[in-house]
Amino acid sequence: MVQDKSTNVTWHDGLVSCDERASLLEQKGVTLWFTGLSGSGKSTIAVALERRLMDQGKLSYRLDGDNIRLGINKNLGFSADDRTENIRRIGEISKLFCDVGILTLASFISPYRDDRDHVRQLHEASDFSFVEIFVDCALSSAEERDPKGLYKKARAGEIKNFTGIDDPYEVPNNPEIHLRSDVLSLDQEVDAIMAFLQHNKFVV
Amino acid sequence: MVQDKSTNVTWHDGLVSCDERASLLEQKGVTLWFTGLSGSGKSTIAVALERRLMDQGKLSYRLDGDNIRLGINKNLGFSADDRTENIRRIGEISKLFCDVGILTLASFISPYRDDRDHVRQLHEASDFSFVEIFVDCALSSAEERDPKGLYKKARAGEIKNFTGIDDPYEVPNNPEIHLRSDVLSLDQEVDAIMAFLQHNKFVV
Numbered sequence: 001m002v003q004d005k006s007t008n009v010t011w012h013d014g015l016v017s018c019d020e021r022a023s024l025l026e027q028k029g030v031t032l033w034f035t036g037l038s039g040s041g042k043s044t045i046a047v048a049l050e051r052r053l054m055d056q057g058k059l060s061y062r063l064d065g066d067n068i069r070l071g072i073n074k075n076l077g078f079s080a081d082d083r084t085e086n087i088r089r090i091g092e093i094s095k096l097f098c099d100v101g102i103l104t105l106a107s108f109i110s111p112y113r114d115d116r117d118h119v120r121q122l123h124e125a126s127d128f129s130f131v132e133i134f135v136d137c138a139l140s141s142a143e144e145r146d147p148k149g150l151y152k153k154a155r156a157g158e159i160k161n162f163t164g165i166d167d168p169y170e171v172p173n174n175p176e177i178h179l180r181s182d183v184l185s186l187d188q189e190v191d192a193i194m195a196f197l198q199h200n201k202f203v204v
Numbered sequence: 205m206v207q208d209k210s211t212n213v214t215w216h217d218g219l220v221s222c223d224e225r226a227s228l229l230e231q232k233g234v235t236l237w238f239t240g241l242s243g244s245g246k247s248t249i250a251v252a253l254e255r256r257l258m259d260q261g262k263l264s265y266r267l268d269g270d271n272i273r274l275g276i277n278k279n280l281g282f283s284a285d286d287r288t289e290n291i292r293r294i295g296e297i298s299k300l301f302c303d304v305g306i307l308t309l310a311s312f313i314s315p316y317r318d319d320r321d322h323v324r325q326l327h328e329a330s331d332f333s334f335v336e337i338f339v340d341c342a343l344s345s346a347e348e349r350d351p352k353g354l355y356k357k358a359r360a361g362e363i364k365n366f367t368g369i370d371d372p373y374e375v376p377n378n379p380e381i382h383l384r385s386d387v388l389s390l391d392q393e394v395d396a397i398m399a400f401l402q403h404n405k406f407v408v
Contacts, residue, residue, distance in 0.1 A: 014266055015255040024263060051219040059228060061304045062218055072296035085279075092276035093297060100265045100306060 021101040027058050028202045029098035031123060032193065034107040035116060035172060036135030037164050038150055039142035041181040045135060045189050046105040052190050053103060058203050060103035063090060068108075078161045084115050091119030098128040103202065111163045113170040129202070133193065134175040139164050141182045225305040231262050233302035234406045235327060236397065238311040239320060239376060240339030241368050242354055243346035245385040249339060249393050250309040256394050257307060262407050264307035267294060272312075282365045288319050295323030302332040307406065315367045317374040333406070337397065338379035343368050345386045 022028050032049075034042040046062050053060040069076070073089055076082040087110050097104040110116050116132060123130035142164065143151040154162035161167045172178075177196055179189050197203045226232045236253075238246040250266050257264040273280070277293055280286040291314050301308040314320050320336060327334035346368065347355040358366035365371045376382075381400055383393050401407045 014251050016258045016264075020258060021263060021265075024258070024261060047218050054220045054224060054228070057228060059225060059304070060220075061225075061300075063300075071299065072293055089276055089293075093300070095275065096265075096267075096297070097304075100263070100301075100304070102304060 018099050018101065021099075025059055025101045026204065027101060027103060028129070029101045029104070030129040030131060030197070030202045031094040031098055031104045031106055031119075032131050032133055033094075033110070033116065033119065034105065034133045034135055035110045035175075036181070037137055037139060037142040037169055038109055038162075039145045039147055040135045040137035041186075041189075042107040042109075042135045044186065045133075045179070045181070045193075046107040048186055048190050049193055050105060052194060053203070056203065058103060059101070060105055061097060062105045062107065063093065063097075065108045068093075080112075083112065087112075087115040087119060091122045094119070094130075095122055095126060095128055098123065099126075103197070109163050109169070111167065111169040113172070116172065129200075131177065131196070132172055132175040133177040133179065134172045135179050135181050136171075137181045222303050222305065225303075229263055229305045230408065231305060231307060232333070232406045233305040233308070234333040234335060234401070235298040235302055235308045235310055235323075236335050236337055237298075237314070237320065237323065238309065238337045238339055239314045239379075240385070241341060241343060241346040241373055242313055242366075243349045243351055244339045244341035245390075245393075246311040246313075246339045248390065249337075249383070249385070249397075250311040252390050252394050253397055254309060256398060257407070260407065262307060263305070264309055265301060266309045266311065267297065267301075269312045272297075284316075287316065291316075291319040291323060295326045298323070298334075299326055299330060299332055302327065303330075307401070313367050313373070315371065315373040317376070320376065333404075335381065335400070336376055336379040337381040337383065338376045339383050339385050340375075341385045 034046055036042050043064055050060050050062050068090055073086050076086045087108065090106060090108060094104050094106050120130045146152060150159060150162065153159045154165040163169050177193060179192060181189065238250055240246050247268055254264050254266050272294060277290050280290045291312065294310060294312060298308050298310050324334045350356060354363060354366065357363045358369040367373050381397060383396060385393065
């Protein structure tokens with residue numbers, strides 16, 4: 001648990017509601033949380049989905065393990081504690097984005113089940129929607145793709161605490177969407193997520 | 205300086221640009237940074253501005269010292285170091301909001317000039333717009349208002365490191381907008397900001 005040091009703090013009510021922003025945008029804020037091994041295709045799917053949504057006039061934004069770590073989380077490393085704080089902060093940012101009304105595409109390895117469940121709880125406690133998307137790919141396939149050459153470095157011992165090699169990946173027990181990225185095409189993956197968003201009225 | 209612990213991190217390019225989001229929203233992302241003493245009227249102005257913008261079909265969002273501290277920054281206190289990290293994280297979040305295309309209303313005492321300048325630099329280094337709004341109010345007036353009873357507690361020694369009492373407030377040297385909140389009406393303050401936003405084409 002994060003220690004709560006903030007005191008003398010109260011919520012300042014506004015005059016514009018989350019529902020009003022959703023009406024303006026004609027969509028409903030949601031966090032789509034892509035989890036899976038490095039190289040499983042999370043960011044590739046998120047990039048393609050972002051494009052598809054814009055083509056339909058919908059506002060989405062991609063939070064990415066890479067670009068977040070160059071900004072707000074640049075003072076965090078890859079120890080278990082830092083990974084947990086990394087995911088906690090991203091979860092809080094995702095909540096803010098949901099409140100704005102954005103279709104938020106959060107793409108992070110996020111290997112620990114407890115961390116993902118914590119982000120889910122953060123959302124659900126504030127009545128925001130959290131959708132876990134398991135981008136499922138065999139380690140051997142991810143390692144074969146190795147788009148950033150990171151598996152090679154991890155196998156050579158040049159990177160420590162690498163998920164799938166010397167750090168665990170805990171698979172989701174009950175994700176809202178399960179994509180077998182070594183079986184489906186990119187279009188099929190995006191179609192599946194769009195169908196979910198339409199069926200659940202996040203977009204119309 | 206924040207220690208940079210992130211390694212093996214590269215930016216993942218997308219297929220949707222900031223400009224495209226701005227076109228969709230018919231507005232341009234900007235951070236409006238309200239700084240001033242506790243009780244100077246920062247949040248009151250931000251709340252009224254948010255309402256005015258929504259009435260014109262513009263998407264804005266309020267980041268507030270209070271509600272941010274209940275979420276992403278709840279593991280930070282009020283020491284000088286923690287205040288600096290508090291403002292740094294908010295600056296990074298504001299940048300993300302700008303990138304989405306949101307008119308971001310960041311309302312924080314942010315008493316240290318270096319911290320505000322750091323947030324400005326963060327924005328300008330990425331070609332995002334940072335507008336410093338000094339909500340200027342005599343300490344005596346703020347203390348008389350004391351909407352949350354915090355000055356009373358600080359004077360009684362029940363709160364330590366309280367800006368204006370036993371912690372300094374460094375006034376902005378060259379804010380884009382300077383509002384004398386003990387002289388202007390709330391409508392006049394909102395009018396002044398709206399005129400700035402229109403003149404600089406953040407809204408049309």
